[in-house]
Structure formats: C-alpha cells, structure tokens
Amino acid sequence: MTKKILTLATRDSALALWQTKHVAAAIEARTDYRTQLLPMTTEGDRRLEVTLSKLGGKGLFLKELEQAMLAGEADIAVHSMKDVPADMPDDFLICAVLERADASDAFVSNHYQSLDDLPDGAVVGTSSLRRQAQLLSLRPDLQVKPLRGNVNSRLQKLDDGQYAAIILASAGLIRLGFEDRIASRLTAPQWLPAVSQGAIGVECLANNSQLAEELSVLSHADTHLCIRAERALNLTLEGSCSVAIGAYAEALSDHSIHLKAAVFSPDGEQVLNAQQQGYDPESLGRVVAEDLLSQGAKEILALSEQA
Numbered sequence: 001m002t003k004k005i006l007t008l009a010t011r012d013s014a015l016a017l018w019q020t021k022h023v024a025a026a027i028e029a030r031t032d033y034r035t036q037l038l039p040m041t042t043e044g045d046r047r048l049e050v051t052l053s054k055l056g057g058k059g060l061f062l063k064e065l066e067q068a069m070l071a072g073e074a075d076i077a078v079h080s081m082k083d084v085p086a087d088m089p090d091d092f093l094i095c096a097v098l099e100r101a102d103a104s105d106a107f108v109s110n111h112y113q114s115l116d117d118l119p120d121g122a123v124v125g126t127s128s129l130r131r132q133a134q135l136l137s138l139r140p141d142l143q144v145k146p147l148r149g150n151v152n153s154r155l156q157k158l159d160d161g162q163y164a165a166i167i168l169a170s171a172g173l174i175r176l177g178f179e180d181r182i183a184s185r186l187t188a189p190q191w192l193p194a195v196s197q198g199a200i201g202v203e204c205l206a207n208n209s210q211l212a213e214e215l216s217v218l219s220h221a222d223t224h225l226c227i228r229a230e231r232a233l234n235l236t237l238e239g240s241c242s243v244a245i246g247a248y249a250e251a252l253s254d255h256s257i258h259l260k261a262a263v264f265s266p267d268g269e270q271v272l273n274a275q276q277q278g279y280d281p282e283s284l285g286r287v288v289a290e291d292l293l294s295q296g297a298k299e300i301l302a303l304s305e306q307a
C-alpha cells in the first residue's frame, strides 16, 4: 500500500521552513505518513517590516495557514508556539508540541560579550516590549531602538553598525545555524522569555481527531505541560506578544511544574513577579496570573497597549 501524504502548511520564512522540515522528518520517522510542504506568505510576514509589535498575538501568522486547512489544501500547520495566540478558534487545536529547544533570549553583538559590558547609553535593537522592558529594568541608561524583520535581516542590521547589540530568540539563531552569533544568553530566572518561546507546535482541524491522535506521538510530554501552563497564564492575563509579559515553566523530576512570570511596564520601571509550583498546568497558569493581577498587572499591561 502506498503511504498517505500529509500536507504541512508553513510560513515561507527561513526559520518557519526549518521548523516545518523538522516536523516533517519527525512525522516520517514516527508515523506511516509521508509529507509535503505548502509554504505561504501570511499577513504577519507582509507586515513584518512595519508594525508587527502592535499586531502580534492576534494570530496574523496563522490565518492563511488555517484557511488552507479549512479549504482542504493542507492537513496540518506548523508554528512557533510563541506566535500562536492563547485563545484558539474552536475549529482548530494544537495536537502536538515538540521538545522545546533553548528557550532563552540571545544577546548578540559584534563588540560586547554581555549586557554588563555595554557602554553607557549604548543602542540596543529590539521591537519586543518584553525585551525592551527587561533591558531598561536592568540598564536604564540604554537606548532601545526598533529592530524588525526576519532573523537574517535583523543580523544584517546589526552588522551594518546601527546597534551596539540586538536581542533575538536563541532557538531561532541556533536553528538557522547562527549559534556562533550568540555572545551570551539571557536566562531565567533573571531574564524571562516570551510565553512558549523555543517550542514548535502542530495545529490541525479540531474535527480531525484521528489525525490529532496519530500525531500526538510527536509531542514531548514535559514540554507540552510547560507550554500549557504558560499559555494558561497568558490567557488569564489576556496577554498577547505585544505586551510585556515574560514567563518560563520547567518540569521538575516529581512531574510537577514550576512557573515563573513577570509583567513589566514598557520603560522597565515597574516589574511584578510571581511564581508557583503545581501539577495541573491550566490551574498553575491561572494562579500565577491571578497573583500578578492582584499586584496590579492590568494597569501595567494597559501601558503596553498605549506604547
């Protein structure tokens, strides 16, 4: 019998293609399916050079891929979980989350080893309010300047000399073969990544429960638990990637999860922290979010919406 072919919808950026080929290889190794890719340009990609930080978290990297699944042109879509909004439309579900890679942010510079090495008033590139806020909370003297585009074009802008340093996700750099550009890692608990950073997810139609079941073998149990906790936190905070929320969950040896999260004002002057350990990822995320809300997170996140 010939094997059935699964069509994987993907964005057409270098990073998205790497991630989708990674998922395709796992599917071919662990299921009876063969695979083909359907690369697409999403609205998020078209706006990448302009206004993304305002639009992030609204699923602008997903819509075209989801439409391809509804139209029967694709069976699944592959995403950076970081780009998947916490509240998914009812028609879709995440059927697998692969083992998380390095979740840290990377400090990338051609002249300096770390944040502490930067001279007074140095220009650092990022368009993420979360990264901006953490930079300024640690180093209020720095000048944070916008930096947009895909990973390759952001590195090019650093090399052009517009910035003393830039901040990118370590996972994206490593996947594209740029690990040697990482001068140092900004790691938890001192520095928190975005919700779901470093994790790749597979989305399918909610009514395709057979496929969802078959693809669940791709999932990494501990990663999936951690991502569920972080996403539950985001949902309760009504966060998107355009607001300054940092979160990082870790699975412990007794199968519990530890979740640490923070909410920042865009200028980094206000920082709320919360952390908790628990077994149920959804209630853990909610409890940590409620702790942050009781400390005034709503008011601080409202500052992000205006920024």
Ligand SMILES: NCc1[nH]cc(CCC(=O)O)c1CC(=O)O
Pocket (backbone or CB within 6 Å): 080, 081, 082, 083, 167, 168, 169, 171, 172, 196, 197, 198, 199, 200
């Ligand atoms: N915001 C875009 C985005 N979405 C996922 C990654 C990197 C890979 C990942 O975090 O899984 C990046 C690039 C970056 O933030 O530097």
